Amino acid sequence: MQSRNPFTLFVIQHAHIDIGYTERQEVITEYQKQFIEQAVDMALSPAQQTRDANTQFKFMCEGFWAVEQYLSKTGSVGKARLVEAIKNGSIELSAFYLHLTELLDEGHLRDTLKPATEFARREDVPLVSAMACDINGFSWGIVDALYEAGIKYLSTNINTHHGGCPFGKPNVPFYWESPKGNRILVWNGLTYHKANLLGIMPGFNYVGHYGIPGMEVPEGGEYIDIQDVSVPEKTLFSLVDGLRKNGYEYSFIPLMGSGLYTDNSPPTDSYCELIRQWNDKHGDQIFIRTVTLSEFFAHLEKEVSNIPVFRGDWNDWWTDGVISTALETSLFRNAQRMKRIAERLDPERRFVSEDQLKSVTKELVLYAEHTWGHSASLGRPADFRVQQLLMRKIKYAIEADRLACTALDTVLAGKGQGAFTSRRPFAFKVINPSIEPKTSLAYLPLDYWENPIFKKQLRVVDAQGRQYEFERVWHSLRGQELCIQLALEPLEERELTIDVLDLPNGSSDSVAQKVVSQKFENDLLRVEWDDDRGIYSVLHKPSGADLLQEGGPGLCTPLYQVFNGANRCDPAGFGYSARKIPEDKISRGELKLVTCTGSNRMFETWEFEYEVPGAHSYTVEFKFYRSLSRFDISIKLNKVNILDPEGMYAVFPFQVDQGIWHLDKAGAAIRPGIDQLPGTCCDYYSVQEGAALVGSGLGISLSTQDAPMVHIGKLRLWNYSEHIEPTGTLYSWLTNNKWDTNFKAACGGFYEFRYTVDVHQDYADSYSAIRACQENNYDFLAIRK
Secondary structure, eight states: OOTTSOEEEEEEEOOOOOSSBSSOHHHHHHHHHHHHHHHHHHHTSHHHHHSOTTSSOOEEEOOHHHHHHHHHHHHHHHHHHHHHHHHTTSEEEOSOSSOBOSOSOHHHHHHTTHHHHHHHHHHTOOOOEEEEEEOOOBOTTHHHHHHHTTOOEEEEEEOOTTOOOGGGSSSEEEEEEOTTSOEEEEEEEOOTTHHHHTTOSOEEEEEEOOOOTTSOOOSOEEEEEEOSTTTHHHHHHHHHHHHHHTTOOOSEEEEEEOSSSSSSOOOOSTHHHHHHHHHHHHTTTEEEEEOOHHHHHHHHHHHOOOOOEEESBBOOSGGGGGGGGHHHHHHHHHHHHHHHHHHHHOTTOSSSOHHHHHHHHHHHHHHHBSOOSBTTTTTSTTSHHHHHHHHHHHHHHHHHHHHHHHHHHHHHHHTTOOOOOSSOOSEEEEEOOSSSOEEEEEEEEOOGGGGGGGGEEEEEEETTOOEEOEEEEOOSSSSOEEEEEEEEOTTOEEEEEEEEEEEEOSSOSOOOOOOOTTEEEOSSEEEEEETTTEEEEEEETTTTEEOBOTTSOOTTOEEEEEOTTOOTTTTTOGGGOOOOOOOOEEEEOEEEEEEEEEEOSSEEEEEEEEEOTTEEEEEEEEEEESSOSEEEEEEEEEEOOOOSSEEEEEEEOBOOTTOEEEEEETTEEEOTTTSBOTTOOOSOEEOSSEEEEEOSSOEEEEEESSOOEEEESSOOTTOOOSOOOSOSOEEEEEEEOOOSSSSOSOOOEEEEEEEEEEEEGGGGSHHHHHHHHHHTTSOOEEEEO
């Protein structure tokens, strides 16, 4: 090595935020407040004034959530001290609020950037960077969100456990270009804590198992009390040699470090003296600097001119853990949707306040944060502390749903929903909460004690006197409803009344329709099934196209995948270690019974009961409409509690000519395997409202109300696929317990997963198809006045 050109190590200190995992969530909240307080004290200490520019204490506030905890406890004095530390360059803010899964929609994802950006603007402090640790990806829409918030840089420190980084290697800079053409500069770095593992952070730290490609890994590792440069003297020269032998082309590298080798770590300023000692002794060969992210990126931009540009989604490996708590995740998705409806119906906030809506957002964000439970969640799932952390986590989804439903109730009351009295008028309002025109069914709710009205003749009329054909159905859990079909414009409201005529019942009862065994047919669709395969054909009459693949499993047939006796750590690849993929067994459900559960002038319902390993019961209800090209699906699953890694799937074997899958992700729809950064996850995907199979002259929109995870083409769990074709069968992934830490150990219990399938020639246009899968999840609301 040339002494006049030393290799530079940029040490960036942070705490890493896991809300849970190492302690109860409320304890972590207090810890993170303390860490910011300690960092401010260190940044403003007299000792800081004695250090040279390269060895000063520096600290990244990686998530503004921690800053909020600090500000809530320290008041104006604490805020002033923090601002001083930021302005003198000792502390830097990150634009990110927390490290998130891909659960949040685009609007809520953008909302998470507001606390940091608004604080920076108010206090006139710089904010140009975003720091991500642990998590394995982001929806493509984050690029525009960051760019439009004034953020120039994104640093990632991916934990490759059950995941990986783009390009098949870390330490890669690139410009990430958005769908709109905006760009941010990314450093795709090493996993965090490397400064600890290499012995740069003094105190009780773990040394060994470096997890750095090209660097030799010693046998084992241990916690030692680091006091001087003797440990880094054994590691840093090996680090630089290994990087160069591995083809690393730069003369510098950033290393993340914390006060301790633990998630949720306090800061330390003791590294300042150790780094000074190192530079005095070895700085001519390897020079160490303490920096913040913006300082590192300034160096990167200055030294490297040929940074490549990449477009595409950074599909996250880790979001699959959210379906270890599939019921609570469905509550989260419902809460997000109910909040959006409340916002759409009350744009001027006449009925619900911004503060009420922000309270929903807070709970949504806390549930979407990547930490699910305790580090021992799989090793000791029955322990009280493990259960305690899990209950606190799922409470975020429960509370988000409660607050969102309450907000919508408030808006609906403002829209005319009446009080619950002993004798309510038979007056209703139907609302289309979609931002698209919609033809659908509305259900006017009636209570079970009002059954005597059905002894009379009824008619449903609107304010203009138009009468509507209706059906009397048992659609709700506590009574009957009158079902009518309406065509409404975006956000249109229509008032209706039920007139009870003083005449004997003549035509108000439902008119039974002739049921044809093993087939449903209307002017647009013909659906056929048998007792072996289930639904094997869905013919779209206008085009003559059969939407299901010939010879495959029937629509919504269950598949059960289990890795019997597998060690979950074998395929994980922690620290870039070799992966050993366990064998799986996949079982297809066996159809046992098909029953017609309802037939009238509006729709027909059929129930398909399956027997499948891993489930006490698996039942699919199909609801086919007499005059619509769409149909609804409800899967009811009673899942067995199983500790081996396993998962349940529903099969959607759709096909259209030249069909390409498009997935609805936050801020940008993507084609899997095409609109992705190289080397990102192709095993499975998280979707917002659903997916669309877009073909030549025809497309299928699939709305997924409850289940966010999908596989494309085949089941790929632990395949670590880097390339796939965006075609073939879609598998809706219902439950998953593959993780060896953090997420829930077993998925037993009752679940409902709801879908809407819609087919149309207009859906040969990808925008129209994705918009349909989004808006079909926003069906009519009916309130009683």
